[in-house]
Amino acid sequence: xxxxxxxxxxxxxxxxxxxxxxxxxxxxxxxxxxxxxxxxxxxxxxxxxxxxxxxxxxxxxxxxxxxxxxxxxxxxxxxxxxxxxxxxxxxxxxxxxxxxxxxxxxxxxxxxxxxxxxxxxxxxxxxxxxxxxxxxxxxxxxxxxxxxxxxxxxxxxxxxxxxxxxxxxxxxxxxxxxxxxxxxxxxxxxxxxxxxxxxxxxxxxxxxxxxxxxxxxxxxxxxxxxxxxxxxxxxxxxxxxxxxxxxxxxxxxxxxxxxxxxxxxxxxxxxxxxxxxxxxxxxxxxxxxxxxxxxxxxxxxxxxxxxxxxxxxxxxxxxxxxxxxxxxxxxxxxxxxxxxxxxxxxxxxxxxxxxxxxxxxxxxxxxxxxxxx
Amino acid sequence: xxxxxxxxxxxxxxxxxxxxxxxxxxxxxxxxxxxxxxxxxxxxxxxxxxxxxxxxxxxxxxxxxxxxxxxxxxxxxxxxxxxxxxxxxxxxxxxxxxxxxxxxxxxxxxxxxxxxxxxxxxxxxxxxxxxxxxxxxxxxxxxxxxxxxxxxxxxxxxxxxxxxxxxxxxxxxxxxxxxxxxxxxxxxxxxxxxxxxxxxxxxxxxxxxxxxxxxxxxxxxxxxxxxx
Numbered sequence: 001x002x003x004x005x006x007x008x009x010x011x012x013x014x015x016x017x018x019x020x021x022x023x024x025x026x027x028x029x030x031x032x033x034x035x036x037x038x039x040x041x042x043x044x045x046x047x048x049x050x051x052x053x054x055x056x057x058x059x060x061x062x063x064x065x066x067x068x069x070x071x072x073x074x075x076x077x078x079x080x081x082x083x084x085x086x087x088x089x090x091x092x093x094x095x096x097x098x099x100x101x102x103x104x105x106x107x108x109x110x111x112x113x114x115x116x117x118x119x120x121x122x123x124x125x126x127x128x129x130x131x132x133x134x135x136x137x138x139x140x141x142x143x144x145x146x147x148x149x150x151x152x153x154x155x156x157x158x159x160x161x162x163x164x165x166x167x168x169x170x171x172x173x174x175x176x177x178x179x180x181x182x183x184x185x186x187x188x189x190x191x192x193x194x195x196x197x198x199x200x201x202x203x204x205x206x207x208x209x210x211x212x213x214x215x216x217x218x219x220x221x222x223x224x225x226x227x228x229x230x231x232x233x234x235x236x237x238x239x240x241x242x243x244x245x246x247x248x249x250x251x252x253x254x255x256x257x258x259x260x261x262x263x264x265x266x267x268x269x270x271x272x273x274x275x276x277x278x279x280x281x282x283x284x285x286x287x288x289x290x291x292x293x294x295x296x297x298x299x300x301x302x303x304x305x306x307x308x309x310x311x312x313x314x315x316x317x318x319x320x321x322x323x324x325x326x327x328x329x330x331x332x333x334x335x336x337x338x339x340x341x342x343x344x345x346x347x348x349x350x351x352x353x354x355x356x357x358x359x360x361x362x363x364x365x366x367x368x369x370x371x372x373x
Numbered sequence: 374x375x376x377x378x379x380x381x382x383x384x385x386x387x388x389x390x391x392x393x394x395x396x397x398x399x400x401x402x403x404x405x406x407x408x409x410x411x412x413x414x415x416x417x418x419x420x421x422x423x424x425x426x427x428x429x430x431x432x433x434x435x436x437x438x439x440x441x442x443x444x445x446x447x448x449x450x451x452x453x454x455x456x457x458x459x460x461x462x463x464x465x466x467x468x469x470x471x472x473x474x475x476x477x478x479x480x481x482x483x484x485x486x487x488x489x490x491x492x493x494x495x496x497x498x499x500x501x502x503x504x505x506x507x508x509x510x511x512x513x514x515x516x517x518x519x520x521x522x523x524x525x526x527x528x529x530x531x532x533x534x535x536x537x538x539x540x541x542x543x544x545x546x547x548x549x550x551x552x553x554x555x556x557x558x559x560x561x562x563x564x565x566x567x568x569x570x571x572x573x574x575x576x577x578x579x580x581x582x583x584x585x586x587x588x589x590x591x592x593x594x595x596x597x598x599x600x601x
Binding site: 270274312 | 380383384385387388389391392394395396398399400402403412
């Protein structure tokens, strides 16, 4: 078994940073009216700027795949490898550009690379750690000697008014809060890393100690959903409506989030963390930096309360976040966090970095321990 | 054991109890009547069934705490006082529950002659067996679960019930009352954990084990509800 190191870090953010007051210029106004919910959502998530792959007229300037490819190129550039050394590519995203084929095929096509092995991972935020774990395992067993992993999101295209105005009876019906919440939370971007079985000769590397992913879908209904709508108690899938147009009218194409259900998932995420503390996988006093993906500041505060009760709080000054400037970029989040961490924080050899990527989609949590090498 | 080691042991117990609790809490949501409540399908009969089946649990609760207190030896006199105090504050709680039951058309004589359900029998047989052992501080694990239901779930259920059945707050007073008495409970619990009882051999593991057994049996009493 080989040790596995992250030897390259890349990020790609489309366009200029977009401030809170300009969001609807890019996304558009539903029914021509400014959103009632925008201030409430922003007050909770405390995001100040984010990026959109749309221009000011709402026209796409990139694709999900092209952003992933740009982040991969940046990651390879920052490593001691050339792109052609890479033989394994894993991608993570919430929604690709097309329903099929998989995003990894599209990203591979965007890169100037010959035939390689690929894997497409689709979930929400934690798909990033699924993809990373697959690459980690590939390097660890010696199947590949250089792998790249991307996380990328193009969420804003689904937040254009046309995605909401068909829903319900009237063309100008205000979308529900569950839909508006995500509209002002998620944004676009991509991050990537490069993995090898040995550390860089000249640059900083991060050794992967372990990646631990746990699904709690056995006990929760979906909290985030796109491609289905509740018909009473029954979840009806978009393909079962007879036509895409009738699915849209039923609201089955909107991306929605049940906030109360998401909050009820906090204890199981914390319990996963606490279990690893009990098992000795996480030693609180040994952690020097925490990269925790969270969708809003208010959730972070609640998480800290629970951790304090369990005697498992890592001091807040060790937490690193770029949520307020880069926005919530879902599956790209952990990669853009790491890219910024190694760039802006002075890291010392031997320091430990704990990464946490919860996913509210249907209650999933991922934890990862890294060591500066 | 020095102070730091004690608090580290106490924190470890807290973490393990939290894991048991989270598993238990999420399993409650699928217990038959709670599932109905969450889906907005709760009926008045369901509320009466819940209260009927819960009364014995409340009554037995202060009895086993009193029994446990009498099993605590003199070197732990301070902790014995805590247990006695606890039994005293809870031993008349069932009167609130009875008033709620009558206020929604329940027949009090039916309630007074109502037998424990299968799960309640199992839960309390276990509790009394533990409470008879010398220094049964593992029952703190049981309290963590049972009080957790009171503090974290009862008020939520109470509000949902009032809303679905269009009841007055006074008709769900027992459930709401328990939710409001959260403050200070957890702090007091941690204090008892850190008071030296974890120096008893095997006590930390036994507390966690007892909490897991109680969580399972508590779930069982909600599975085995005898209809009103």
